[in-house]
Amino acid sequence: MSAAAGSSHGTAHALRPAIVIGALGVVFGDIGTSPIYTVQTVFNPADPHPVPLNDANVYGVVSLIFWSVMLIVTLTYVTLVMRADNHGEGGIMALITLLRRGSGTRGRRTTMLLAALGLFGAALFFGDSMITPAISVLSAVEGLKVVEPGLEAWVVPITAVIIVGLFLVQRQGTAVVGRFFGPVMIAWFTAIGACGVAGIVANPGILAALSPTYAIAFLAGHFHIAFFALAAIVLSVTGAEALYADMGHFGRRAITIGWLGLVLPACTLNYFGQGALILTDETKSSAPFFLLTPGWAQIPMVVLATAATVIASQAVITGAFSVVSQAVQLGYLPRLRITHTSASTIGQIYVPWINWMLMLSVLTLVFAFESSAALAYAFGMAVVGTITITTVLFLYLARQQWHWPLWVLVLGGGALLTVDLLFFAANLTKLVHGAWLPLVIAVAAFIVMTTWQRGRALVTASRREIEGPLRPFVSEIARQRPTLTRIPGTAVFLNRGDDTVPLAMRANVVHNHVVHEHVLIASVETEPVPRVSDVNRISVDDLGYRDDGILHVTIHAGYMERPNVPAALKLVPAEETEGGIDLDSASYFLSHLELVPGPARNMVPWRKRLFIATSLVTADAAGYFNLPSDRTVIVGSRMEV
Numbered sequence: 001m002s003a004a005a006g007s008s009h010g011t012a013h014a015l016r017p018a019i020v021i022g023a024l025g026v027v028f029g030d031i032g033t034s035p036i037y038t039v040q041t042v043f044n045p046a047d048p049h050p051v052p053l054n055d056a057n058v059y060g061v062v063s064l065i066f067w068s069v070m071l072i073v074t075l076t077y078v079t080l081v082m083r084a085d086n087h088g089e090g091g092i093m094a095l096i097t098l099l100r101r102g103s104g105t106r107g108r109r110t111t112m113l114l115a116a117l118g119l120f121g122a123a124l125f126f127g128d129s130m131i132t133p134a135i136s137v138l139s140a141v142e143g144l145k146v147v148e149p150g151l152e153a154w155v156v157p158i159t160a161v162i163i164v165g166l167f168l169v170q171r172q173g174t175a176v177v178g179r180f181f182g183p184v185m186i187a188w189f190t191a192i193g194a195c196g197v198a199g200i201v202a203n204p205g206i207l208a209a210l211s212p213t214y215a216i217a218f219l220a221g222h223f224h225i226a227f228f229a230l231a232a233i234v235l236s237v238t239g240a241e242a243l244y245a246d247m248g249h250f251g252r253r254a255i256t257i258g259w260l261g262l263v264l265p266a267c268t269l270n271y272f273g274q275g276a277l278i279l280t281d282e283t284k285s286s287a288p289f290f291l292l293t294p295g296w297a298q299i300p301m302v303v304l305a306t307a308a309t310v311i312a313s314q315a316v317i318t319g320a321f322s323v324v325s326q327a328v329q330l331g332y333l334p335r336l337r338i339t340h341t342s343a344s345t346i347g348q349i350y351v352p353w354i355n356w357m358l359m360l361s362v363l364t365l366v367f368a369f370e371s372s373a374a375l376a377y378a379f380g381m382a383v384v385g386t387i388t389i390t391t392v393l394f395l396y397l398a399r400q401q402w403h404w405p406l407w408v409l410v411l412g413g414g415a416l417l418t419v420d421l422l423f424f425a426a427n428l429t430k431l432v433h434g435a436w437l438p439l440v441i442a443v444a445a446f447i448v449m450t451t452w453q454r455g456r457a458l459v460t461a462s463r464r465e466i467e468g469p470l471r472p473f474v475s476e477i478a479r480q481r482p483t484l485t486r487i488p489g490t491a492v493f494l495n496r497g498d499d500t501v502p503l504a505m506r507a508n509v510v511h512n513h514v515v516h517e518h519v520l521i522a523s524v525e526t527e528p529v530p531r532v533s534d535v536n537r538i539s540v541d542d543l544g545y546r547d548d549g550i551l552h553v554t555i556h557a558g559y560m561e562r563p564n565v566p567a568a569l570k571l572v573p574a575e576e577t578e579g580g581i582d583l584d585s586a587s588y589f590l591s592h593l594e595l596v597p598g599p600a601r602n603m604v605p606w607r608k609r610l611f612i613a614t615s616l617v618t619a620d621a622a623g624y625f626n627l628p629s630d631r632t633v634i635v636g637s638r639m640e641v
Contacts, residue, residue, distance in 0.1 A: 023250040023258045024189070025181025029312030030132060030239025031073065032185060032263055035192060035270045036289050036305060037139040038065065041232040041376040043278070043285040048433055049228030053282045060218025061229060062275035063209035065236045066268060068419075072237045072387060076416055078259055081244055081394050082252050089530040089560065090247035091319075092121045092386065093326040095393045097528045097559065098401070114396055116450075119332065121389035122323055123445035125241070127438030128382040129320035130358060132238070133313035134365040135379050137162050139372035140309040143302035146290040159366055162306065166313055167359035171339070171350055181311050186262070188308040191301065193266035195292045199273025206276040230426035231435075234380045236271070239312070241386050245319055248530060248560075317358060321351045322560070329526045329559040331456060332449040337619035338562055349562075353617060369434070377430035382438035384427050388420040447607075448614060455611030458602055459641060460496065463593065466639075467500035470521070474543045474550055477515060484515050486549075490586035491516035492569065494625065495523045498541060498552045503591035504635035518581045519550040520572075524563045524625070531558035537568055540576045549578050564626040588632045590621050598640025608641055 042051055042061050051057055086094035096118040099111050141159045144151040200206060208214065219226045243255050274288040284291040293301045327333040339350040369375045395413040398404040427435050477484060493502040502521060509515055541552040555568040569583055595612050603611070622632045 019250055019254045020258050020261075021182035021186070023182075023246070023254045024185045024262065025183075025311065026315050026318075027242050027246045027250065027255055028185060028189075028239070028258060028263045029181075029308065029315045030136070030242055031237065032189060032239070032267065033136055033140070033305070033309050033312045034236050034238050035267055035274070036309070037135065037372045037376060038232065038235040039271065039274045039278075039288050040286060041235060041373055042229055044232075044373050044376075046373065047228075047232070049225075049231075049429065051225055051229050053278070053285060055279060057218070057222070057225070058275050058278050059206070059209045059214045060222065060226065061233065062206060062271055063212065063214035064218055064226070064229070064233055065271050066210065067212050067215045068233055068423075069236055069264070069267070071416065071419055073240045073243070074259070074264065076387075076391060077240050077243050078256055080398075081390060082247055082255070084394055084397055085247060085252070087529045087531075088248045088251075091245035091323070091326075092118050092125070092241070092390055092393070093323060093330070093559075094530075095390065095397070096122075097330070098397060099393060101528045110396075114393055117389055118393050119449060120442060120446050121386050121393075122327065123442040123449065124382050124385045124389070124438060125323055126320065126445045127441035128241075128379075128386065129316045130361040130365060130441065131375060131379045131382055131438065132316040133163055133166065133358075133362045134159075134369070135372045135375040136309035136312045137166075137306065138366060138375065140302065140305035142287070142372060143290045143298065143305055146287050147298050147302060156366060156370055160363055162310065163313075163362050163366065164359065166310055166317075167355055167362075170317065170355050171352070181314075184304075184307050185311060188304055189262050189266035191304060192270040195294075195301075196266070196269030196271070196273030198294075199276040199292050200269065203276035203279050206272050206279060209272065209275065227422075227426055228429060230423050231377060231380050231430050234384050234423045234427065235376060236267075237387065238379060238383045239315075240383075241390065242315060242319060244390070245322070246315075317355075318349075320354060320358060321349050324351050324354050325349055325562075326559050327449060329557070329561075331526075332453055334452060334614055334618040335621065335624050336617065337623060374434065376434075377427065378434035378437040380423075380430070381427045381435035382442075384420065384423040385438065385442070388417075388424050391417055391420050448610065451607045451610050452614050454603060454607070455614075455641065459593070459595070459639065462639060462641070463496075463503075464500050466637075467503055467506065470499055470501050470552070471543055473501045473506070473509075474545065474548070477509065477550070478545050478548050484509065484513060486517050487514050488517050490518040490520065490581045490583065491589060492520045492522055492565070492583075492586050493589045494565065494591070494621070494627075495521050497523050497525075498554060502589065503593075503637060504589040504633070507635050507637075508589070515550075516587075517549055518577070518579065520569065520581065520586075521550070521552045522555060522565055522569065523552070524555045524557055524565070526559050527556050529558050530560040532556045532561070534571060538571050540572060542576075542578065547578060551576070551578060562624070562626075566626060566628065586631065588622070588627045590627075590632060590634045592621075592634050592636040594636060594638045595641050596638055603641070611641065 043053060044050070051061065082090060084095060084098060086097050096115050099118070100115055137159050138155070141155050144155060243259065247255060273292050277288050277292050278285045290298060290301065324333060324336065325338055328335055336351055336353055365375065395409055395417070399406070399409055493505045495502040505521070537556055539554045539556070543550060543552055553569060553572060555563060555565060557563045566583060574580065595615055597608060597612065622629055
């Protein structure tokens with residue numbers, strides 16, 4: 001597999017202006033609002049490791065911000081990482097899938113370790129999805145303090161109201177308001193770029209910071225200051241993961257054009273404008289973004305900034321829904337109720353349980369930290385952790401599957417990884433000042449996901465013993481004398497695979513001594529691709545008998561799809577139905593297991609309790625698989641774990 005092959009789908013989007021505008025509205029909200037809080041955080045006098053305000057440090061910080069963005073966003077993500085797509089889809093889950101799918105026997109252990117590291121990166125994203133709405137909206141509303149200092153007491157309450165409103169509208173989806181996101185963000189980038197130009201015109205000498213020599217001199221000559229400053233400078237690349245994660249919706253070209261054509265120039269101009277402003281008046285370092293705006297435009301800028309940060313928050317919330325959906329399909333989380341909010345866009349989904357959990361978490365952060373500056377270090381750790389893990393996974397993929405030369409990876413990849421690790425080490429110094437928060441969230445999410453995966457494997461093994469092999473069971477039905485009573489109609493039994501008997505079917509045969517005239521045993525298999533076409537949606541197995549009316553149907557679904565069992569079964573060819581089936585009046589049978597604690601086997605007691613507790617949030621299977629509720633029968637049994 002080559003890089004070009006891996007990215008073929010990602011560049012298949014017909015590049016239209018509407019796609020680029022859509023990408024501007026969805027993809028760049030997080031990184032595009034970073035100028036609000038990055039520079040003021042670097043020069044925050046309350047920082048435990050403050051950066052002294054002088055001309056040399058201002059030039060060094062601005063240069064370091066610019067070259068960090070160029071190295072991490074433009075080079076690492078836009079140029080390199082976005083080449084690694086899974087049938088057009090990006091994001092750390094897609095990267096994990098690529099690694100697992102391409103692993104051979106020799107590198108299997110390494111691949112599994114890297115997949116676990118990638119899973120921790122996905123867990124870090126949950127911390128990101130909690131912190132982003134809090135810090136983004138807080139930083140925008142804090143502009144009110146610049147306009148009128150007496151409004152400071154209203155910042156937190158107004159932020160809380162906006163956040164509650166944001167989460168309340170999630171159930172409606174972004175299909176309606178999404179069309180307005182692009183124009184709003186175009187207005188945003190135009191405005192911040194224009195403000196940056198005004199600042200640069202007042203002090204054009206700041207443009208010298210475009211030279212990397214200022215960044216290098218700041219790091220080499222003032223390492224004891226620059227190293228700690230990296231913990232705040234990393235905020236300039238928040239949202240870089242969104243470029244990769246949302247690649248499937250817009251394509252690599254649209255995101256690249258949006259980034260190079262508008263977002264990067266606008267953010268660069270604004271950062272340099274803020275630097276010029278501080279060089280002119282050091283007292284304005286407390287809020288350089290809003291003070292860069294002319295007095296008459298400050299209130300409109302606060303409104304526009306609030307709209308932009310709401311869009312940034314919307315993007316990361318939607319991203320959290322997507323990551324959860326993929327984790328469910330890949331077996332890392334229990335089946336949750338997922339609602340599709342758009343008939344035309346598969347990626348627009350709503351996960352109620354996650355939505356309300358995020359809302360409570362974000363509100364807790366707002367009331368606990370009360371300012372964007374206090375949240376900045378927590379945010380930085382979440383960002384740099386995900387970036388570092390993504391770089392490691394990509395470099396391994398490039399070597400093992402694309403066969404990039406070792407010297408390229410050692411020199412080029414080593415340099416990029418060194419930059420990431422420097423940022424990571426700097427954020428470790430802020431552990432006691434808030435950087436612990438995303439790590440705690442990530443560890444908790446990682447433990448839940450790995451516990452669910454392990455517990456699910458144990459339950460599957462125990463269940464396999466109870467159910468027994470499928471083909472001998474079907475043969476026994478065919479040979480039984482006297483024959484079982486065949487009752488009219490079609491029965492669909494959902495099962496985990498094609499090698500065991502559905503518990504509901506075994507109970508029907510053993511206890512009721514009947515079997516339906518037509519029986520479909522259906523199992524859903526999640527493929528390591530985002531979506532599956534209808535041509536490849538199903539495969540049919542007659543289980544060794546072509547005239548007994550019992551079939552097994554495997555429904556193939558992508559990891560970004562929600563299975564629709566009735567719709568998929570209608571794709572079964574009539575000639576393979578062994579006499580015809582009536583899906584319009586078919587009965588659907590589900591096997592439900594009630595898990596109860598048992599003797600400790602293969603899992604420590606606390607993880608066992610966590611696994612059982614996690615299973616309680618599992619969504620109704622009938623709704624998840626789109627089964628008709630009035631024709632669905634649930635057969636329950638208990639199992640010790």
